[in-house]
Each structure stands twice: as structure tokens, then as C-alpha cells.
Amino acid sequence: MIDIIHEVYPYLHVRGGPAAIDFHKEVFGAEELVRLEQPDGRVAHAELRMGPATVMLADEFPEYGIRSPAAFGGTGTTIHLHVDNVDALAERALRAGATMVMEPVDQAHGERQCRIRDPFGHEWLLGHPIPAPSR
Amino acid sequence: MIDIIHEVYPYLHVRGGPAAIDFHKEVFGAEELVRLEQPDGRVAHAELRMGPATVMLADEFPEYGIRSPAAFGGTGTTIHLHVDNVDALAERALRAGATMVMEPVDQAHGERQCRIRDPFGHEWLLGHPIPAPSR
Numbered sequence: 135m136i137d138i139i140h141e142v143y144p145y146l147h148v149r150g151g152p153a154a155i156d157f158h159k160e161v162f163g164a165e166e167l168v169r170l171e172q173p174d175g176r177v178a179h180a181e182l183r184m185g186p187a188t189v190m191l192a193d194e195f196p197e198y199g200i201r202s203p204a205a206f207g208g209t210g211t212t213i214h215l216h217v218d219n220v221d222a223l224a225e226r227a228l229r230a231g232a233t234m235v236m237e238p239v240d241q242a243h244g245e246r247q248c249r250i251r252d253p254f255g256h257e258w259l260l261g262h263p264i265p266a267p268s269r
Numbered sequence: 270m271i272d273i274i275h276e277v278y279p280y281l282h283v284r285g286g287p288a289a290i291d292f293h294k295e296v297f298g299a300e301e302l303v304r305l306e307q308p309d310g311r312v313a314h315a316e317l318r319m320g321p322a323t324v325m326l327a328d329e330f331p332e333y334g335i336r337s338p339a340a341f342g343g344t345g346t347t348i349h350l351h352v353d354n355v356d357a358l359a360e361r362a363l364r365a366g367a368t369m370v371m372e373p374v375d376q377a378h379g380e381r382q383c384r385i386r387d388p389f390g391h392e393w394l395l396g397h398p399i400p401a402p403s404r
Contacts, residue, residue, distance in 0.1 A: 139297055139320030141351035144279045145394060148345075162274055185274030190349060199370060203345040210283075210338040210390065211346040214325060216276035235334060255345065259280060 143190050144213055147202040148254040151177025151193040157252060158182050161227045162215075164189070189213070203255025212249070214259040220246050223260055227252065240264055278325050279348055282337040283389040286312025286328040292387060293317050296362045297350075299324070324348070338390025347384070349394040355381050358395055362387065375399055 148154040155177065158164035167188065168181035176193035194202050203209040217223050220238050227250050228234060235257065236249035245261040252258065283289040290312065293299035302323065303316035311328035329337050338344040352358050355373050362385050363369060370392065371384035380396040387393065 138353050139322075139350055140353070142279070142319055142322035142324065143349040143351075144277070145347040145349045146345070147347070184277055187274075187277035189277065201343060201345060203341075206338075206341040206343050206345055208336060208341050209346060210281070210336055210341055210344055212280040212282070214278040214280045215274055216278075218273050218275070 143188055144211075145190040145192070146213075146254075146256055147192055147194055147200055148256070149194050149202045149204040150254060151180065151191065154191055154252075154254050155180055155182065157230055157254070158184070158189070158191070161223070161230050161232070161252075184215075206255075209255060209257055212257045212259050214261065217260055217262055220248050220260045220262050224248050224250055227258075232258075278323055279346075280325040280327070281348075281389075281391055282327055282329055282335050283391070284329050284337045284339040285389060286315065286326065289326055289387075289389050290315055290317065292365055292389070293319070293324070293326070296358070296365050296367070296387075319350075341390075344390055344392055347392045347394050349396065352395055352397055355383050355395045355397050359383050359385055362393075367393075 162184050164182040164184050167183050170178045172178050178192060180191045182189045182191060194200055231253040232250045235251050238246055238248040240246050244264055244266045246264045247259060247261045249259050297319050300318040302318050305313045307313050313327060315326045317324045317326060329335055366388040367385045370386050373381055373383040375381050379399055379401045381399045382394060382396045385393050
């Protein structure tokens with residue numbers, strides 16, 4: 135290949151950047167690394183450390199064609215997180231305004247999973263390892 | 270925090286999983302690590318190594334509420350890639366059916382960037398470092 139991919143960052147667009155940053159901190163324990171705010175209060179760019187990854191986040195900028203799940207009525211991307219405890223994290227997310235899309239369930243491939251939708255319309259598939267089922 | 274985030278994976282939903290896997294291989298040099306196909310031909314789950322990251326991908330499963338940007342008419346998530354050469358990668362993406370959303374431009378923060386939309390409606394912000402502008 136001519137080109138090499140050096141880094142990969144999910145970049146979430148939201149309606150309500152400051153509140154979304156708060157949500158990520160409160161629910162996911164995100165650490166705010168960077169926040170560039172515009173005079174109009176919109177977050178032009180933010181970087182949030184989430185475990186080993188950096189998740190980027192910005193407000194909608196319809197003037198540049200940047201819109202969020204709130205504009206589209208949904209999302210075709212999920213962020214899949216491997217976490218310590220799916221149930222505890224989902225409970226905290228729900229308290230912070232998320233909705234449960236798929237209740238926690240033990241999957242046959244050895245992962246307990248649930249799916250939540252955050253208040254900004256992004257969807258998160260949460261998983262933690264469980265013992266493989268006996269056969 | 271009670272929970273710790275251990276891993277973060279972008280999970281892209283597409284209409285046309287096998288063709289989307291081909292696109293990622295051809296354009297991004299992705300390595301196919303996992304592919305689970307259903308009898309109906311849909312990709313239930315795939316894992317693609319892209320540089321240091323694993324990107325997950327699956328077909329739409331409307332019966333489980335899983336839809337792609339083709340269903341929503343757009344996406345509120347961007348995948349930001351740091352690459353060797355924005356222009357060369359964009360050219361290859363366009364040859365494979367992507368469209369240019371933002372032409373390559375040298376940004377003041379020291380990154381040459383462009384934005385493309387792949388044939389499945391996902392958007393990619395490509396960047397490579399450039400010397401900081403003299404002031």
C-alpha cells in the first residue's frame with residue numbers, strides 16, 4: 135500500500151457540545167484533553183481520553199455540512215466499548231439521560247452486552263467478558 | 270470511577286457488507302481479521318485492522334434496529350484518520366466510489382486535511398502533518 139493509517143479517532147458530532155462533554159466525563163470517566171470553544175458557545179473541537187483511546191467531539195456546524203444524529207434521526211455508527219461492568223455503566227448512563235436500546239444479555243461468544251443511546255443520539259455497545267457457556 | 274474503559278472500537282453499519290469490506294481493503298489497506306456471514310449473505314460481524322486500530326463493520330439489521338447512513342440520509346459521526354498522504358489516499362478513495370466532501374486544504378494547526386464520504390455514507394476526515402505556517 136502507498137499510504138499507512140497511523141491513527142484512528144471516532145469523531146462524534148453533537149447538538150450541545152458542553153453538555154455532551156459533561157456526559158462523557160460523568161458516565162465514561164472521560165478526561166478532557168482539549169476543548170476549543172467558539173464565541174457563540176459551540177465546541178469547535180474537543181478531545182476526550184477514554185481508556186486507551188481518544189474520542190473527538192464537536193458541535194454541529196451545518197454551515198460546513200457537519201450535523202449530528204439529532205439532525206438525522208439516528209446513527210449508522212456504534213461505538214463499542216469493552217468495560218469492567220456493563221450493568222453498572224448502563225445504570226450510570228441511564229441516570230445521566232441515556233436510554234436502553236438493548237437490555238444487558240449474556241452473548242454466546244462470551245461477552246455480556248447491552249446497547250444504549252446517549253442523550254445526543256449516539257449509540258454505544260457496552261461489553262464485558264463472561265465465562266464461555268458450558269456445552 | 271467504578272468502571273474502566275478498556276477498549277474502544279468504531280463499529281460501522283453499512284448496506285452491503287461484503288462490498289464495504291472490499292472498499293476498506295482497497296482504499297485503506299485494511300486487513301480482514303474476522304468475517305461472520307449469514308446464510309442470506311449479510312455480514313453479521315467483521316473486524317478490520319486499520320493501522321493500530323480495529324474497525325468493526327456489519328450489515329444493516331433493521332430487525333434489531335441496526336441501520337446505516339443509507340437509511341438516515343447521512344451520519345453524525347466521522348472517523349478521523351492520520352495517514353501518510355491525504356491527497357493520495359483521497360484519490361484512491363474517489364476511484365473506489367467515494368465522493369469528496371471537503372477538498373484537501375492546509376489547516377493552520379499544522380495538518381493537511383480533506384473529508385470524504387464513502388459509497389456507504391460514512392464520512393472520513395483524513396489528515397497528515399505539515400510544517401506549521403511561518404508567522
